Amino acid sequence: xxxxxxxxxxxxxxxxxxxxxxxxxxxxxxxxxxxxxxxxxxxxxxxxxxxxxxxxxxxxxxxxxxxxxxxxxxxxxxxxxxxxxxxxxxxxxxxxxxxxxxxxxxxxxxxxxxxxxxxxxxxxxxxxxxxxxxxxxxxxxxxxxxxxxxxxxxxxxxxxxxxxxxxxxxxxxxxxxxxxxxxxxxxxxxxxxxxxxxxxxxxxxxxxxxxxxxxxxxxxxxxxxxxxxxxxxxxxxxxxxxxxxxxxxxxxxxxxxxxxxxxxxxxxxxxxxxxxxxxxxxxxxxxxxxxxxxxxxxxxxx
Amino acid sequence: xxxxxxxxxxxxxxxxxxxxxxxxxxxxxxxxxxxxxxxxxxxxxxxxxxxxxxxxxxxxxxxxxxxxxxxxxxxxxxxxxxxxxxxxxxxxxxxxxxxxxxxxxxxxxxxxxxxxxxxxxxxxxxxxxxxxxxxxxxxxxxxxxxxxxxxxxxxxxxxxxxxxxxxxxxxxxxxxxxxxxxxxxxxxxxxxxxxxxxxxxxxxxxxxxxxxxxxxxxxxxxxxxxxxxxxxxxxxxxxxxxxxxxxxxxxxxxxxxxxxxxxxxxxxxxxxxxxx
Amino acid sequence: xxxxxxxxxxxxxxxxxxxxxxxxxxxxxxxxxxxxxxxxxxxxxxxxxxxxxxxxxxxxxxxxxxxxxxxxxxxxxxxxxxxxxxxxxxxxxxxxxxxxxxxxxxxxxxxxxxxxxxxxxxxxxxxxxxxxxxxxxxxxxxxxxxxxxxxxxxxxxxxxxxxxxxxxxxxxxxxxxxxxxxxxxxxxxxxxxxxxxxxxxxxxxxxxxxxxxxxxxxxxxxxxxxxxxxxxxxxxxxxxxxxxxxxxxxxxxxxxxxxxxxxxxxxxxxxxxxxxxxxxxxxxxxxxxxxxxxxxxxxxxxxxxxxxxxxxxxxxxxxxxxxxxxxxxxxxx
Numbered sequence: 001x002x003x004x005x006x007x008x009x010x011x012x013x014x015x016x017x018x019x020x021x022x023x024x025x026x027x028x029x030x031x032x033x034x035x036x037x038x039x040x041x042x043x044x045x046x047x048x049x050x051x052x053x054x055x056x057x058x059x060x061x062x063x064x065x066x067x068x069x070x071x072x073x074x075x076x077x078x079x080x081x082x083x084x085x086x087x088x089x090x091x092x093x094x095x096x097x098x099x100x101x102x103x104x105x106x107x108x109x110x111x112x113x114x115x116x117x118x119x120x121x122x123x124x125x126x127x128x129x130x131x132x133x134x135x136x137x138x139x140x141x142x143x144x145x146x147x148x149x150x151x152x153x154x155x156x157x158x159x160x161x162x163x164x165x166x167x168x169x170x171x172x173x174x175x176x177x178x179x180x181x182x183x184x185x186x187x188x189x190x191x192x193x194x195x196x197x198x199x200x201x202x203x204x205x206x207x208x209x210x211x212x213x214x215x216x217x218x219x220x221x222x223x224x225x226x227x228x229x230x231x232x233x234x235x236x237x238x239x240x241x242x243x244x245x246x247x248x249x250x251x252x253x254x255x256x257x258x259x260x261x262x263x264x265x266x267x268x269x270x271x272x273x274x275x276x277x278x279x280x281x282x283x284x285x286x287x288x289x290x291x292x293x294x295x296x297x298x299x300x301x302x
Numbered sequence: 303x304x305x306x307x308x309x310x311x312x313x314x315x316x317x318x319x320x321x322x323x324x325x326x327x328x329x330x331x332x333x334x335x336x337x338x339x340x341x342x343x344x345x346x347x348x349x350x351x352x353x354x355x356x357x358x359x360x361x362x363x364x365x366x367x368x369x370x371x372x373x374x375x376x377x378x379x380x381x382x383x384x385x386x387x388x389x390x391x392x393x394x395x396x397x398x399x400x401x402x403x404x405x406x407x408x409x410x411x412x413x414x415x416x417x418x419x420x421x422x423x424x425x426x427x428x429x430x431x432x433x434x435x436x437x438x439x440x441x442x443x444x445x446x447x448x449x450x451x452x453x454x455x456x457x458x459x460x461x462x463x464x465x466x467x468x469x470x471x472x473x474x475x476x477x478x479x480x481x482x483x484x485x486x487x488x489x490x491x492x493x494x495x496x497x498x499x500x501x502x503x504x505x506x507x508x509x510x511x512x513x514x515x516x517x518x519x520x521x522x523x524x525x526x527x528x529x530x531x532x533x534x535x536x537x538x539x540x541x542x543x544x545x546x547x548x549x550x551x552x553x554x555x556x557x558x559x560x561x562x563x564x565x566x567x568x569x570x571x572x573x574x575x576x577x578x
Numbered sequence: 579x580x581x582x583x584x585x586x587x588x589x590x591x592x593x594x595x596x597x598x599x600x601x602x603x604x605x606x607x608x609x610x611x612x613x614x615x616x617x618x619x620x621x622x623x624x625x626x627x628x629x630x631x632x633x634x635x636x637x638x639x640x641x642x643x644x645x646x647x648x649x650x651x652x653x654x655x656x657x658x659x660x661x662x663x664x665x666x667x668x669x670x671x672x673x674x675x676x677x678x679x680x681x682x683x684x685x686x687x688x689x690x691x692x693x694x695x696x697x698x699x700x701x702x703x704x705x706x707x708x709x710x711x712x713x714x715x716x717x718x719x720x721x722x723x724x725x726x727x728x729x730x731x732x733x734x735x736x737x738x739x740x741x742x743x744x745x746x747x748x749x750x751x752x753x754x755x756x757x758x759x760x761x762x763x764x765x766x767x768x769x770x771x772x773x774x775x776x777x778x779x780x781x782x783x784x785x786x787x788x789x790x791x792x793x794x795x796x797x798x799x800x801x802x803x804x805x806x807x808x809x810x811x812x813x814x815x816x817x818x819x820x821x822x823x824x825x826x827x828x829x830x831x832x833x834x835x836x837x838x839x840x841x842x843x844x845x846x847x848x849x850x851x852x853x854x855x856x857x858x859x860x861x862x863x864x865x866x867x868x869x870x871x872x873x874x875x876x877x878x879x880x881x882x883x884x885x886x887x888x889x890x891x892x893x894x895x896x897x898x899x900x901x902x903x904x905x906x907x908x909x910x911x
Contacts, residue, residue, distance in 0.1 A: 014394070233572055490665060
């Protein structure tokens with residue numbers, strides 16, 4: 001409750017951000033949809049179909065209506081299926097690693113250990129490393145088959161070196177991405193754990209609750225909400241993993257949907273095809289987002 | 303109240319935690335160490351840990367060859383610029399939603415969050431073409447606008463959760479004291495929210511600094527920030543590990559330090575206030 | 579200077595009627611207390627006078643000038659909030675000066691006014707502290723200081739003492755009454771505590787579910803409550819209510835008698851029963867009596883009453899002090 005005047009002012013104050021975000025969302029989306037229906041290649045001008053162009057902007061000479069052809073080609077491109085599975089693989093495995101690992105780490109760091117603050121700083125550090133740096137450091141200095149640090153260890157142990165980026169590019173990308181997101185999950189879950197009521201812990205001790213039951217019936221329900229949040233946030237970012245693939249040059253085999261669209265558009269200059277791919281990515285992301293928002297909505301209300 | 307912990311258990315956990323933390327931190331530590339080696343030591347097998355010829359020459363060479371400071375300057379300008387403009391429209395917005403909420407405020411906030419879920423590739427092509435045709439490619443102005451819009455939902459959410467904690471009675475008191483809306487924002491709300499605003503700035507700077515997708519796609523050299531600088535080391539120069547390490551260390555060091563300070567705020571900001 | 583009148587003031591929020599229509603005239607210099615249980619609309623009414631809430635319909639005039647649509651700052655009122663609402667980032671000095679600064683008062687004048695207010699409120703030594711460095715009572719005084727420097731048409735207090743401990747509350751109550759005497763300004767004071775209402779008010783406005791039940795001086799309300807609600811709300815301990823055959827004998831649905839208006843008699847009284855509990859306050863004792871036909875009654879016994887719990891007792895009400903109510907809760911005179 002407040003006065004009409006203050007409500008009106010409130011609306012006016014909210015307006016600029018709403019307008020900006022609305023435009024940021026709708027203008028590119030509308031254009032992407034429009035482009036996706038065109039035959040539109042920057043390198044392959046087609047002089048016979050310039051009639052459709054509304055103005056001089058955007059290479060009017062190269063495009064004509066293509067209907068759903070772009071979608072047809074994009075969806076039937078074997079690369080699409082591969083990119084889809086790669087996208088899901090990256091999201092799924094990194095989520096699994098970071099949530100399970102993050103929970104365990106958080107439980108460990110919540111104990112009375114010596115130098116806890118320093119340990120925590122070390123654990124969360126990778127989250128602040130920019131993706132391009134993470135990718136380069138892992139690719140060259142750690143995973144290089146000849147002089148990388150990991151191959152030195154495996155060779156010293158007599159297991160021989162692994163050429164990660166040639167034989168296991170997807171695993172390599174998942175490791176790099178998980179290395180950045182595990183700290184995030186740990187940080188969030190640890191913060192949540194530290195808000196756990198100390199008296200509840202003591203009550204459980206008085207009741208003689210075994211540690212595993214205590215974890216299952218007390219800690220896990222307490223973490224349900226932060227875990228939901230971690231899943232939501234990570235999914236948003238993980239669906240859009242790009243730099244790690246781009247920098248390591250694993251796009252051919254480990255490329256996900258964003259990378260494929262980038263390939264279509266900025267590498268092959270097929271604007272129509274790339275736009276169709278972009279719309280497919282938007283639709284997929286929305287399906288995921290729909291379920292996540294419902295889950296989150298439920299969890300955040302309570 | 304401290305729980306009684308047996309010292310054996312404490313030591314077990316301590317050793318385990320330190321070992322795992324070291325493992326996770328190792329890539330960063332290794333990068334920093336390597337940046338002080340000569341190229342020969344950097345590629346040595348077995349690896350040299352601490353006993354090598356410490357040198358600072360890599361930093362000089364990297365600066366000289368690829369002009370680190372230009373990229374770093376761009377990173378600073380992009381991060382601060384996008385944060386500044388985002389705050390200008392986010393503060394009134396969060397104020398409106400926190401202190402004169404309507405029936406739709408919750409929906410509006412959820413909608414703002416949902417714009418973050420839109421995959422950038424869905425917008426990449428049009429933004430790229432718009433940028434190209436308006437001469438915005440590889441300009442700081444263009445990229446500031448993109449980064450600002452990208453992080454605006456998080457900024458608004460974060461400020462909203464901070465403002466929510468300020469009692470409405472204090473703002474009402476200033477209204478009774480005769481402050482206009484503008485004065486209320488400037489003299490009462492903003493100073494009270496300074497800690498919240500500072501954390502918001504910190505988080506946004508980190509996010510903008512590390513943003514790679516848009517900066518890689520929309521810049522080439524003039525406006526290119528540090529992610530692009532590092533990416534330029536990916537192919538031929540990648541063989542020079544000591545220099546790559548020096549470049550990497552310079553690219554991540556500022557944000558690593560900021561990030562360590564901003565842990566708590568980061569949790570709050572990135573979870574939209576759901577975890578404090 | 580400082581008359582306030584409300585004409586058919588209504589507040590509706592969605593389908594929820596908060597104030598169905600209130601009329602009230604407050605004279606200059608009067609100390610008026612709005613009292614009622616929580617959720618009765620007293621704070622909403624105060625905030626409407628302040629301009630922090632809109633009127634759905636009706637009109638509010640201050641000094642004869644219609645201010646129904648005016649912003650809070652244009653009404654010339656000052657308010658003391660329940661949480662004090664001090665600006666945490668400003669020193670006490672700046673808290674008190676803020677309103678004057680907003681009004682564009684020259685610096686020298688601000689300084690002298692702040693100094694004067696601080697002296698009145700015993701805050702002179704604390705002017706450079708931040709609110710968080712003050713005790714509850716000091717914060718309360720700063721909030722009052724912030725109000726008095728502006729020399730408003732009227733002061734509005736929204737449950738100002740409810741965050742203080744009991745001892746301090748009594749001190750501040752006296753302090754505010756003294757302030758009212760010294761300034762002789764109009765004050766409207768909202769509370770849920772009938773003791774505050776009785777001790778401080780020139781006139782009490784009793785609100786129930788958004789409706790003004792009765793307006794009158796404390797003694798008027800005490801002696802002649804218009805309704806069951808007012809009778810039950812004013813006075814401590816609460817008035818005893820009896821229904822059923824005992825009430826029917828008096829031709830009423832409900833009869834009410836205050837604990838202090840029942841005498842303890844020897845032998846047989848109007849009501850006879852057993853003492854269930856006794857509360858000894860020193861100056862007087864309150865006995866909870868299970869009386870035949872009348873149910874549980876609270877009776878005031880002067881001084882140190884010697885009766886035992888479980889002992890028999892005979893009671894006789896002062897019939898001239900008996901209140902009779904109909905089945906709608908209205909008084910029968």
